[in-house]
Amino acid sequence: MKVRNQTTNKVNVITLGCSKNIVDSEVLMGQLQANDFDVTHEAEQSDANIVIINTCGFIDNAKQESIDTILRYADEKEAGRLDKLYVTGCLSQRYKDELEVEIPQVDAYFGTLELPQMLKVLNADYKHELIGERLITTPRHYAYFKIAEGCNRPCSFCAIPLMRGKHVDRPIEDLVKEAKRLAGMGTKELILIAQDLTYYGLQAYGERKLADLLRNLSDVNGIDWIRLQYAYPSQFPLDALDVMAERDNICKYLDMPLQHGSDNMLKTMRRGITKRRTMELVDTIRQRVPGIALRTTLIAGHPGETELDFREMYDFVEQTRFERLGIFTYSHEENTHSHTLVDDVPAELKQERADAIMELQQGISMELNEARVGQTYKVLFDRKESGHFVGRTEFDSPEVDNEVLVPVEKDTFVRLGDFANVKITSATDFDLYGHLD
Numbered sequence: 001m002k003v004r005n006q007t008t009n010k011v012n013v014i015t016l017g018c019s020k021n022i023v024d025s026e027v028l029m030g031q032l033q034a035n036d037f038d039v040t041h042e043a044e045q046s047d048a049n050i051v052i053i054n055t056c057g058f059i060d061n062a063k064q065e066s067i068d069t070i071l072r073y074a075d076e077k078e079a080g081r082l083d084k085l086y087v088t089g090c091l092s093q094r095y096k097d098e099l100e101v102e103i104p105q106v107d108a109y110f111g112t113l114e115l116p117q118m119l120k121v122l123n124a125d126y127k128h129e130l131i132g133e134r135l136i137t138t139p140r141h142y143a144y145f146k147i148a149e150g151c152n153r154p155c156s157f158c159a160i161p162l163m164r165g166k167h168v169d170r171p172i173e174d175l176v177k178e179a180k181r182l183a184g185m186g187t188k189e190l191i192l193i194a195q196d197l198t199y200y201g202l203q204a205y206g207e208r209k210l211a212d213l214l215r216n217l218s219d220v221n222g223i224d225w226i227r228l229q230y231a232y233p234s235q236f237p238l239d240a241l242d243v244m245a246e247r248d249n250i251c252k253y254l255d256m257p258l259q260h261g262s263d264n265m266l267k268t269m270r271r272g273i274t275k276r277r278t279m280e281l282v283d284t285i286r287q288r289v290p291g292i293a294l295r296t297t298l299i300a301g302h303p304g305e306t307e308l309d310f311r312e313m314y315d316f317v318e319q320t321r322f323e324r325l326g327i328f329t330y331s332h333e334e335n336t337h338s339h340t341l342v343d344d345v346p347a348e349l350k351q352e353r354a355d356a357i358m359e360l361q362q363g364i365s366m367e368l369n370e371a372r373v374g375q376t377y378k379v380l381f382d383r384k385e386s387g388h389f390v391g392r393t394e395f396d397s398p399e400v401d402n403e404v405l406v407p408v409e410k411d412t413f414v415r416l417g418d419f420a421n422v423k424i425t426s427a428t429d430f431d432l433y434g435h436l437d
Helices: 019-035 060-078 090-102 116-123 159-163 172-184 210-218 239-245 264-269 275-288 307-320 347-370
Strands: 010-015 038-041 050-055 084-089 142-146 189-193 224-228 251-257 293-300 324-329 378-383 388-392 402-409 421-427 431-436
Touching: 019 038, 019 050, 019 084, 019 116, 019 142, 019 189, 038 060, 050 060, 050 090, 060 084, 060 090, 084 090, 084 116, 090 159, 142 172, 172 210, 210 224, 210 239, 239 251, 239 275, 239 421, 264 275, 264 307, 275 324, 293 307, 293 347, 307 347, 324 347, 347 421, 378 402, 402 421
Parallel strands: 010 038, 010 050, 050 084, 142 189, 189 224, 224 251, 251 293, 293 324, 402 431
Antiparallel strands: 378 388, 378 421, 388 402, 421 431
């Protein structure tokens, strides 16, 4: 066996899953750096002697990716190329006992809320004064901004409360302090995330406080865009819409996962809202924030979903014409209420239904994009790729939404991380093309 001869602890952190995991990894890395560790994030060619994998346990595909990643680094450790291997995050929270038996090469498994314990095992101190500080792994000009942890919703299909616990708010003053720190580091866009943004305030203050939080964050100098992701439709705090409409630096964008468009399935999924109330809410949002881009996600093939239920969802999408939409096939998750039901929609049919919804959305997106041709938009540029500067409008979140592409030409100069006005000259299903205006 190859024996390492290394005295400096260098840690490579691997992040899998959602943007909430990204924030958790960034907090971990900030703590490690403050303890004089040399830290890298997802380094391909790393000489790290310690690897920490932050896992996802949300649905089958994500769980398999997490397991494959753990096994890969377990092999590295077996070959003597690693001293220590640690696993944290949602998969570890949910399946710790099984993982300890199946993959014993891992030195320790930690749950989602066990950062202090992990640091102790690494002979590092948990520094309370660093709360809100982290090492940003995204491009410097935008940062995911977690305002709460956990979830109190009873959705039948979802295992997140099992992995993340009950909803816990972060205080407004702590969030404002973190926003100011990020702005001082060059962050221009805050992407607000939580399992449920619209629940914000109930745990800490006894009432919904999303509107107050938005006002306070909007006042932070240097923050040009504030974007809302993961809003829950039931009991939506309408006063937040007024703040969105009045504040120029709050993006006209809302990510609100609706999961289905059939009353039968919404009831089975325990969503606490009907199709009619959902459509009324969508209309209200569009009236109170003119020009807003609504993003949603849906689930195809939940237990009990009939052809009629699917047709209702299809018609709902066709009628509502969401600016952005994604769809998942149902994953039968242990210890959820839906797991007590028969997973009776065949995998092939789930995929067929999902594909049909996306084909419909492709046409809707094409029509909406074509309507933007000839218009000029403020664009934040993220990267340079394949002969284009690639950016986003306020209607688009990184990784998941449309992009704006401007050809790299000798008289075109764009600095990444900056804004520029772009006149749209052509459109495809999910992208816009243009030139600097």
